[in-house]
Amino acid sequence: METMTGLTGLFDVFLSAGLLWLAWQALASTDLFRAIVLFISFGLLMALAWARLGAPDIALAEAAIGAGLTGALLLSALARLPRDVPAGDAGCRTAFVVRVLAWLATMGLASTLAWVVFHLQPVAPGPGNAVIEQLEASGVGNPVTAVLLNFRGYDTLLEMAVLLLALLGVWSLGVEAEQQVTGADPVLDGLARLLLPLLILVAAYLLWVGAHAPGGAFQAGSVLGAAGVLLLLAGWRLRAAMSSAWMRAVLVAGPAAFVAMAVTTLLIEGRLLEFPQAQAGMLIFVLEACATLSIGATLAALYLGGIPQAEDDA
Amino acid sequence: MLTDVLTVVLSLAGCAFFLAGTLGLLRFPDVFTRLHALTKADNLGLGLVVAGLALQADSWAIVGKLLLIWLLVMLAGASVANLVSRRALDKGLPVWKR
Amino acid sequence: MDGLVTQLPWAIILILLPLAAGMACFVAPRIAGALGLLSVVAVLLATLGLGLQLASAGVYRHSIGGWGAPLGIELYADGLSLLMLGITALVGIGVSLYAGAYFTREQAGRFWPVWLFLLAALNGLFLVDDVFNLYVCLELIGLSAVSLTALAGTTAALAGAMRYLLATLLGSLLYLLGVALLYHTFGTVDISLLAGRVTPLPALWAALGLMGAGLILKTALFPFHFWLPAAHGSAPAPVSAVLSALVVKGSFYILLRLWIELYAPAGGQSAGLLFGVLGSAAVLWGSIQALRQARLKLMVAYSTVAQIGYLFLAFPLGGAAGYAWQGALYLLVSHALAKSAMFLAAGNLLRFGGHERIAHLDRVVQRLPLTVGAFAMAGVSIMGLPPSGGFIGKWLLLQTALSQGQWMLALVMVLGSVLAAAYVFRVLGHAFTAAAVPHDPIAVPLRMEWAAVLLAAGSIVLGLLAVPLFTLAGIGGFAGMGASLP
Amino acid sequence: MTAADLYALAGVGLVGLGLYALIVHAHLLRKILAINVTGSGIFLVLVGLSGTGPDAIPQAMVITGIVVAVSATALALALMLRLTALSGQAELPQDPDDAH
Numbered sequence: 002m003e004t005m006t007g008l009t010g011l012f013d014v015f016l017s018a019g020l021l022w023l024a025w026q027a028l029a030s031t032d033l034f035r036a037i038v039l040f041i042s043f044g045l046l047m048a049l050a051w052a053r054l055g056a057p058d059i060a061l062a063e064a065a066i067g068a069g070l071t072g073a074l075l076l077s078a079l080a081r082l083p084r085d086v087p088a089g090d091a092g093c094r095t096a097f098v099v100r101v102l103a104w105l106a107t108m109g110l111a112s113t114l115a116w117v118v119f120h121l122q123p124v125a126p127g128p129g130n131a132v133i134e135q136l137e138a139s140g141v142g143n144p145v146t147a148v149l150l151n152f153r154g155y156d157t158l159l160e161m162a163v164l165l166l167a168l169l170g171v172w173s174l175g176v177e178a179e180q181q182v183t184g185a186d187p188v189l190d191g192l193a194r195l196l197l198p199l200l201i202l203v204a205a206y207l208l209w210v211g212a213h214a215p216g217g218a219f220q221a222g223s224v225l226g227a228a229g230v231l232l233l234l235a236g237w238r239l240r241a242a243m244s245s246a247w248m249r250a251v252l253v254a255g256p257a258a259f260v261a262m263a264v265t266t267l268l269i270e271g272r273l274l275e276f277p278q279a280q281a282g283m284l285i286f287v288l289e290a291c292a293t294l295s296i297g298a299t300l301a302a303l304y305l306g307g308i309p310q311a312e313d314d315a
Numbered sequence: 316m317l318t319d320v321l322t323v324v325l326s327l328a329g330c331a332f333f334l335a336g337t338l339g340l341l342r343f344p345d346v347f348t349r350l351h352a353l354t355k356a357d358n359l360g361l362g363l364v365v366a367g368l369a370l371q372a373d374s375w376a377i378v379g380k381l382l383l384i385w386l387l388v389m390l391a392g393a394s395v396a397n398l399v400s401r402r403a404l405d406k407g408l409p410v411w412k413r
Numbered sequence: 414m415d416g417l418v419t420q421l422p423w424a425i426i427l428i429l430l431p432l433a434a435g436m437a438c439f440v441a442p443r444i445a446g447a448l449g450l451l452s453v454v455a456v457l458l459a460t461l462g463l464g465l466q467l468a469s470a471g472v473y474r475h476s477i478g479g480w481g482a483p484l485g486i487e488l489y490a491d492g493l494s495l496l497m498l499g500i501t502a503l504v505g506i507g508v509s510l511y512a513g514a515y516f517t518r519e520q521a522g523r524f525w526p527v528w529l530f531l532l533a534a535l536n537g538l539f540l541v542d543d544v545f546n547l548y549v550c551l552e553l554i555g556l557s558a559v560s561l562t563a564l565a566g567t568t569a570a571l572a573g574a575m576r577y578l579l580a581t582l583l584g585s586l587l588y589l590l591g592v593a594l595l596y597h598t599f600g601t602v603d604i605s606l607l608a609g610r611v612t613p614l615p616a617l618w619a620a621l622g623l624m625g626a627g628l629i630l631k632t633a634l635f636p637f638h639f640w641l642p643a644a645h646g647s648a649p650a651p652v653s654a655v656l657s658a659l660v661v662k663g664s665f666y667i668l669l670r671l672w673i674e675l676y677a678p679a680g681g682q683s684a685g686l687l688f689g690v691l692g693s694a695a696v697l698w699g700s701i702q703a704l705r706q707a708r709l710k711l712m713v714a715y716s717t718v719a720q721i722g723y724l725f726l727a728f729p730l731g732g733a734a735g736y737a738w739q740g741a742l743y744l745l746v747s748h749a750l751a752k753s754a755m756f757l758a759a760g761n762l763l764r765f766g767g768h769e770r771i772a773h774l775d776r777v778v779q780r781l782p783l784t785v786g787a788f789a790m791a792g793v794s795i796m797g798l799p800p801s802g803g804f805i806g807k808w809l810l811l812q813t814a815l816s817q818g819q820w821m822l823a824l825v826m827v828l829g830s831v832l833a834a835a836y837v838f839r840v841l842g843h844a845f846t847a848a849a850v851p852h853d854p855i856a857v858p859l860r861m862e863w864a865a866v867l868l869a870a871g872s873i874v875l876g877l878l879a880v881p882l883f884t885l886a887g888i889g890g891f892a893g894m895g896a897s898l899p
Numbered sequence: 900m901t902a903a904d905l906y907a908l909a910g911v912g913l914v915g916l917g918l919y920a921l922i923v924h925a926h927l928l929r930k931i932l933a934i935n936v937t938g939s940g941i942f943l944v945l946v947g948l949s950g951t952g953p954d955a956i957p958q959a960m961v962i963t964g965i966v967v968a969v970s971a972t973a974l975a976l977a978l979m980l981r982l983t984a985l986s987g988q989a990e991l992p993q994d995p996d997d998a999h
Contacts, residue, residue: 008748009902013902014905015905015907018907021912021913023666023914023997024916025912027998028916029920033926033928033946037928040932040936043939050943054903054906054946054953055953056795056946056961058958059942059961059965062966063965064966067939067965070969071935071969071972074972074976075931075972076929078977078979078980079928081980083983083987086987086988086989087988087989095924095925099922100923104919105917105920106920107915107916108919109379110914111911111912111914114619116615118907118908118944119908120615121616121903121948121999122597122598123597123598123599123600124598124612125599125601126601126608127596127600127601127954128483128601128956131484131955132956135480144955145955145962146956148956148958149959149962151478152478152480152484152956153485153486153956153959153960154477154882154959155486155546156549156963157963159534159553160549160966160967162432162530162553163552163553165439165530165967166527166530166556166557166970167434167552167971167974168973169526169530169557169560170527170559170560171977173524173560173564174562174563174977175519175566176568176980191395192390192394193393199387200998218491219962219965219966226970240333246959249440250440253436253440256436260432261434263425264429267425268551271424272475272476273475274423274477274478275479276478284918286966291923295930301972303969303973306976306977306980307949309976448908494903529950552967552970556970556974559974560974563978563981567980567985568985571982571985571986572976572982572991575927575979575982575991577935578974578975579921579975580929582936582971582975583937586934586937586938589941589964590914590941593941593946594944596945596956597949
């Protein structure tokens with residue numbers, strides 16, 4: 002990226018400043034609801050920053066997961082916090098000395114880091130060129146998808162395990178998912194019915210397009226997850242479906258497909274996750290399709306927050 | 316050239332509506348008037364920006380996508396405005412009277 | 414047959430098998446107990462297979478996807494990996510035996526998938542040569558450890574788990590920031606490649622400083638131990654055993670690798686002194702706190718803080734001649750066995766008496782002789798008395814300190830042992846005397862007693878295995894491990 | 900200075916802000932927000948330092964990081980809710996040993 006000039010340079014300066022300002026406002030706000038809303042706006046600005054940095058894949062992931070689903074999780078957690086729990090007054094109860102020391106320590110760290118980052122001189126070039134050179138052999142045309150699913154697919158295998166593990170952790174608290182108390186709102190219900198097919202279509206599109214353009218399993222999965230959240234919000238009785246053994250199978254489909262693919266490639270090619278070049282594109286697509294389903298289901302289940310129980314009155 | 320000028324004009328007009336909507340959000344006295352300012356202005360503002368951008372599009376597919384974005388935002392805006400106002404009425408939030 | 418054993422990709426089995434088993438346990442909770450135990454046994458066998466493989470063919474390397482570093486990720490196993498994998502499998506067996514009887518049916522359905530994921534993540538951590546993949550492993554370990562802690566369900570356990578989660582997330586983030594600086598300075602995240610490229614640059618020191626800070630937070634080195642006692646002291650007993658024996662050692666292992674492969678070769682030294690000071694403080698503070706605790710499991714948890722301190726005493730000694738690294742690793746391994754035995758024994762006492770107040774242990778030695786025996790044997794290793802594994806480790810460290818004229822460090826080591834003796838005997842003393850308030854004992858399954866005994870006996874037997882163990886750990890020549898012993 | 904450098908520096912600033920907030924705030928929801936802000940800052944550093952043109956490897960790492968972050972956030976929020984339900988406050992006990 003060349004040196005900043007003109008209007009875009011000004012835009013970058015405003016955007017960076019805006020990021021810092023929003024983060025500070027979100028963290029310093031005395032009202033928790035306000036803090037979360039500001040944090041969501043912060044996430045959206047982050048998505049804009051990713052677009053400016055030439056990283057549209059991250060921009061999509063950030064908008065869908067970082068701002069959207071994290072925001073939904075935060076708001077739903079806030080709604081479930083008992084009313085009588087004190088909101089805390091943005092750190093004012095922390096002793097003044099502690100705050101001063103913390104401020105000095107973190108600002109010292111940040112200044113040192115800023116100096117290091119500013120003076121960073123690469124000793125050796127990264128493997129960025131190798132990604133482009135080997136792109137042909139990876140089976141997909143989008144470099145980021147190639148790294149995520151092929152060159153560093155093993156990271157993604159473990160990452161799928163992390164996502165499933167978060168759900169296992171939430172369920173290990175032994176809390177049952179709450180009964181839906183509010184009656185379904187007709188407008189929300191209508192919106193859900195209208196958007197559901199569209200969201201599924203968008204997810205399928207993102208999954209498909211990820212092979213050669215920005216998109217992929219994580220973006221598609223988070224759109225599916227958002228569809229799940231919307232249905233839960235609209236009061237659809239998903240909990241019975243989510244408590245079934247089928248649901249568990251869908252939840253593990255992504256990581257299980259990765260493990261199965263790892264074993265298969267090991268048996269056939271002799272190496273973990275080494276795809277035969279001719280079939281690489283197809284195999285990666287199968288992996289991504291399974292991952293998309295799992296990610297969507299897991300994110301929706303995380304939003305539900307507790308262990309889904311079969312409905313008593315169903 | 317003419318399309319470029321049109322794009323700038325339409326986008327600027329859109330921005331003006333956004334600005335008006337934001338001002339309304341900040342300055343209007345109660346939930347309902349704020350919603351009024353926000354949804355009306357944003358829908359039209361976004362529509363103008365989308366129209367401006369559509370003039371720059373290379374293909375009809377992109378124009379279609381832009382239109383879809385506009386429609387979806389209007390749909391979401393209208394629904395959410397409805398939800399917010401219904402909740403505000405349920406909670407008995409005061410309606411502003413002159 | 415011999416060819417088959419040395420040909421099979423044991424390292425990969427060690428990662429994928431527990432992962433797959435964990436998912437199977439999640440889908441079919443009914444068979445979780447049997448399946449889980451079976452797969453932990455399989456992990457032990459695979460570790461043996463890897464040992465044979467390394468012994469016959471030397472270090473193991475596997476380019477995932479066939480790309481090779483820096484584009485792809487490499488698996489790497491040497492003697493040090495083997496040592497860590499071996500101790501993980503052994504403690505894993507003990508804990509799994511115990512857990513089979515400890516948890517209710519409902520709890521077991523939640524325990525096994527997470528525990529198997531944790532096992533897979535630990536194995537993955539010991540086997541990968543890539544600092545970014547290590548970050549993902551660290552997150553997997555952190556989240557599973559927190560989930561297991563929360564399994565106890567009490568307010569104390571949830572508060573402990575929450576504090577632990579915040580600490581472990583902060584540690585991972587600091588580590589990740591270091592990884593970012595390393596990648597952009599040296600153009601790779603592969604440890605072997607980095608080792609060939611490091612030069613003393615501000616960015617290197619900043620990166621290693623951040624990663625080191627994150628890792629000592631996760632290892633709970635004084636004064637970053639603030640989260641450990643609450644989490645380890647309130648988790649279910651088998652979980653406390655895993656946390657103290659294995660989880661804190663995972664981050665220590667990365668720290669050791671980075672030190673030997675990147676920090677020391679680039680000419681770094683000053684952090685050794687810092688680690689020495691913090692380690693000494695940990696030994697003294699942890700031991701004194703352990704002595705002051707009224708609750709048994711908190712005492713054992715503070716003892717972990719102290720024993721972690723010992724591991725860090727090797728850093729100021731490791732640069733010069735001596736056996737500091739060997740001593741630290743021997744301590745690490747014997748502490749893993751002894752501490753898991755101690756937590757399991759503490760769990761038995763808690764189950765038996767319904768409480769864990771040290772002062773009110775009511776002549777348990779007559780009712781639970783095996784458990785008290787296990788506690789005593791583990792105590793011998795923690796104190797560092799011969800012929801235990803703890804003795805060999807402390808002796809090597811002490812000898813190195815004395816030969817280098819580091820009197821202060823030597824004094825700290827001896828003081829730590831004396832204090833350890835004090836807190837272990839305090840428990841044993843109460844176990845032999847009648848309590849003021851007698852109670853109705855609850856039966857403890859024999860399996861839970863034997864699990865503790867096996868692990869404790871292992872920590873003693875280790876004292877007799879020094880030569881073969883160091884030969885194995887020396888494969889690949891990590892930090893001159895293969896050198897003959899004094 | 901390039902635009903990427905600017906975003907990397909903004910990332911460093913976010914790390915500072917997040918760490919400060921993590922230390923001084925007592926409310927767990929704020930601590931969780933602080934962790935997320937710190938994470939975003941680190942992601943910006945990771946991508947912003949790719950000097951010459953976009954590099955797919957750090958971008959893929961950030962996507963991994965975002966998924967890990969949402970997983971950790973979900974677990975943290977669930978723990979917070981459970982702890983609050985039991986103890987009546989959304990804060991950690993001041994002294995770790997108070998919990999016993």
